[in-house]
Amino acid sequence: MMTITVPTAPTVSRPALGRTGTAAALLLPIALINAIGFILPVLNLLRMSFNEALAGGGVRETFTLANWTGLFGDSFYVELIINSITVSLSITIATLIVSYPIALYLHRSTGRWRTFLTVLVISPLLTSAVVRTYGWIALLADQGPIVSAIAALGIAPPRLMFNTTGVIIGLTEILMPYMILSLLAGFGRLDPRVEEAAMSLGAPPAKTFWRVILPLTLPGIALGCLLCFVLAVSSFITPKLLGGGRIFLLATEIYDQAIVTLNWPLAATLSMLVLIIFGAALAAYARVLRAIE
Amino acid sequence: MMHQTVLCGSATVSDGRDVHLRLDGLTKRYGESVAVAALDLAVPKGELVALLGPSGCGKTTTLRMVAGLIKPTNGRIVVGSNDITIMPTYRRDMGLVFQSYALFPHMSVAKNVAFGLEMRSVPKPEIERRVKEALGMVRLEALAERKPRELSGGQQQRVALARALVIRPSILLLDEPLSNLDAKLRDEMRNEIRDIQQSLGITAVFVTHDQVEALSMCDKVVVMQGGKLEQVGTPVDVYEHPASPFVASFVGRTNRLKGTAQGDGSVTIGAMKVLVPGRPGGKVEIMVRPHRMKLVEEGSVEDVAGQEVNRLAGHLKRVTFVGDLLQYSVDVGGAEIVVEAASDHGRGFRIVGTPVAVLWRVEDTMVFGRGA
Numbered sequence: 001m002m003t004i005t006v007p008t009a010p011t012v013s014r015p016a017l018g019r020t021g022t023a024a025a026l027l028l029p030i031a032l033i034n035a036i037g038f039i040l041p042v043l044n045l046l047r048m049s050f051n052e053a054l055a056g057g058g059v060r061e062t063f064t065l066a067n068w069t070g071l072f073g074d075s076f077y078v079e080l081i082i083n084s085i086t087v088s089l090s091i092t093i094a095t096l097i098v099s100y101p102i103a104l105y106l107h108r109s110t111g112r113w114r115t116f117l118t119v120l121v122i123s124p125l126l127t128s129a130v131v132r133t134y135g136w137i138a139l140l141a142d143q144g145p146i147v148s149a150i151a152a153l154g155i156a157p158p159r160l161m162f163n164t165t166g167v168i169i170g171l172t173e174i175l176m177p178y179m180i181l182s183l184l185a186g187f188g189r190l191d192p193r194v195e196e197a198a199m200s201l202g203a204p205p206a207k208t209f210w211r212v213i214l215p216l217t218l219p220g221i222a223l224g225c226l227l228c229f230v231l232a233v234s235s236f237i238t239p240k241l242l243g244g245g246r247i248f249l250l251a252t253e254i255y256d257q258a259i260v261t262l263n264w265p266l267a268a269t270l271s272m273l274v275l276i277i278f279g280a281a282l283a284a285y286a287r288v289l290r291a292i293e
Numbered sequence: 294m295m296h297q298t299v300l301c302g303s304a305t306v307s308d309g310r311d312v313h314l315r316l317d318g319l320t321k322r323y324g325e326s327v328a329v330a331a332l333d334l335a336v337p338k339g340e341l342v343a344l345l346g347p348s349g350c351g352k353t354t355t356l357r358m359v360a361g362l363i364k365p366t367n368g369r370i371v372v373g374s375n376d377i378t379i380m381p382t383y384r385r386d387m388g389l390v391f392q393s394y395a396l397f398p399h400m401s402v403a404k405n406v407a408f409g410l411e412m413r414s415v416p417k418p419e420i421e422r423r424v425k426e427a428l429g430m431v432r433l434e435a436l437a438e439r440k441p442r443e444l445s446g447g448q449q450q451r452v453a454l455a456r457a458l459v460i461r462p463s464i465l466l467l468d469e470p471l472s473n474l475d476a477k478l479r480d481e482m483r484n485e486i487r488d489i490q491q492s493l494g495i496t497a498v499f500v501t502h503d504q505v506e507a508l509s510m511c512d513k514v515v516v517m518q519g520g521k522l523e524q525v526g527t528p529v530d531v532y533e534h535p536a537s538p539f540v541a542s543f544v545g546r547t548n549r550l551k552g553t554a555q556g557d558g559s560v561t562i563g564a565m566k567v568l569v570p571g572r573p574g575g576k577v578e579i580m581v582r583p584h585r586m587k588l589v590e591e592g593s594v595e596d597v598a599g600q601e602v603n604r605l606a607g608h609l610k611r612v613t614f615v616g617d618l619l620q621y622s623v624d625v626g627g628a629e630i631v632v633e634a635a636s637d638h639g640r641g642f643r644i645v646g647t648p649v650a651v652l653w654r655v656e657d658t659m660v661f662g663r664g665a
Contacts, residue, residue, distance in 0.1 A: 197396075200382055201460060212397060
């Protein structure tokens with residue numbers, strides 16, 4: 001057969017400088033918004049965390065480490081920090097466990113069914129967390145349907161609200177859509193042929209899961225866990241309402257210090273601490289990703 | 294319901310060999326549509342059998358049912374004397390090689406190959422030895438610590454082959470294993486797979502849509518269409534004695550002419566008349582392989598050594614140079630006939646419009662009835 005060489009169309013190459021200029025121009029608006037709306041306030045908070053709090057909500061411009069030393073010297077705050085991290089980690093793990101099978105099923109479904117299920121998964125985001133939290137209050141209340149049902153079985157009814165359990169239940173459900181979407185985004189490497197290959201090599205379903213499916217979905221798990229952990233640490237409404245004022249977490253304490261006690265330097269210090277925790281979470285995420293490659 | 298099991302091919306080839314894999318009335322329906330319809334097949338021990346057919350003919354569905362990845366609607370799958378129809382894949386002990394390689398991307402080459410042995414709780418030193426041996430077989434010892442994505446397509450498929458064979462499966466199943474490789478590599482891998490299959494004496498089923506692969510590698514060719522068997526036979530059988538017009542046109546190139554058989558050993562095609570073997574009658578289709586035909590100058594006297602020949606006059610429409618072959622398209626009374634000749638340094642008829650004649654031996658004519 002005859003082969004004819006088709007001359008390729010000359011590519012139009014724009015000067016490199018022009019392209020960088022375009023990129024800079026496109027990035028400028030978001031850079032400005034971020035600088036004014038995020039970086040400056042954070043720097044302001046950082047400065048305030050070294051200022052002195054005066055009684056009655058005043059702030060004196062000095063440089064003192066009192067807020068930071070006071071924080072780590074006070075067993076209430078140390079416990080609060082540890083509690084915040086453990087509760088957030090529990091929420092993250094609970095969210096992962098309940099979301100993973102849903103995400104896996106969604107990943108494997110096709111066509112209209114998949115579209116329908118995806119919409120179903122995302123739809124809770126259409127309602128605000130406040131409304132959903134009140135929904136959970138109705139469900140988990142001492143006279144609510146869940147507690148009554150457990151009591152009807154003759155089991156001593158547990159307290160599901162105004163304690164850590166309630167906060168974990170409520171936030172787990174509220175964070176599920178984020179976890180499911182993150183998992184789905186990270187499931188790209190999961191190929192049904194690879195699972196079939198594992199089975200053909202003698203791996204029963206459980207072994208296929210642990211040796212093949214789980215390792216291949218680690219990027220999604222890492223992403224979902226990072227996102228949910230960050231959202232759990234910074235969540236405020238749900239712990240406030242479902243905790244009934246008895247659960248002290250970083251976000252609720254920042255609110256109380258800033259709005260109720262009017263100790264802005266302490267609120268700023270706690271905020272910076274939350275940022276440090278986020279930084280650590282990001283670093284951990286980067287390490288996990290590098291380990292997976 | 295009784296199913297007559299059709300033994301693969303002639304007794305002379307499979308003589309003395311036990312049937313290793315048997316499919317009895319194997320059927321797969323998806324709602325109304327039938328993917329595989331009551332397939333009966335017996336594969337003798339140590340043979341490489343090709344399931345050949347166009348896409349959608351049910352060949353891959355059949356292979357996946359044998360592997361246990363698809364549940365049959367009906368019928369049985371028997372290996373040796375064990376009915377494995379409902380046995381889960383992971384207990385079937387079959388090596389599976391996919392078109393897309395399907396290597397574990399998070400494991401090194403050595404770990405990929407070791408996986409099946411680990412699942413069988415083989416002791417560690419033995420795993421190491423057998424992985425090395427299997428990688429040696431596909432000449433990849435040097436790449437044992439690489440990740441699959443650092444390998445070329447051909448190398449990945451060799452790893453997949455080593456991974457499937459290291460477990461010493463009872464049957465090797467290959468699902469279009471060469472289709473993702475480029476032409477040159479495909480030729481190499483074809484020989485490699487065949488050599489390994491022969492040296493291990495392993496029973497293998499090879500799914501392909503490529504007739505060259507099926508003819509050149511396999512002991513038996515199973516031609517499928519629309520979920521049914523069209524023909525089962527040796528490559529030579531299937532090529533030289535196709536059982537149906539479909540097989541004749543799918544396996545190898547062929548010229549097809551429709552005509553009416555006169556019952557006296559001749560067929561009229563429009564105003565032309567050709568001689569055919571036997572004395573068929575009614576509406577028929579005749580087929581002749583392009584390389585069985587010869588192109589001569591119009592009016593020349595060709596001596597075909599006393600054989601009965603057909604001769605149709607026409608004129609040259611197109612010449613295609615394919616390197617080793619010259620393909621002539623000849624307009625014969627409105628029909629186009631393709632004639633292939635060995636290309637002698639590209640010499641041959643070159644001028645389009647030249648009056649020519651097409652010759653072929655009567656015995657090279659295949660005749661198929663066209664129904665009523």
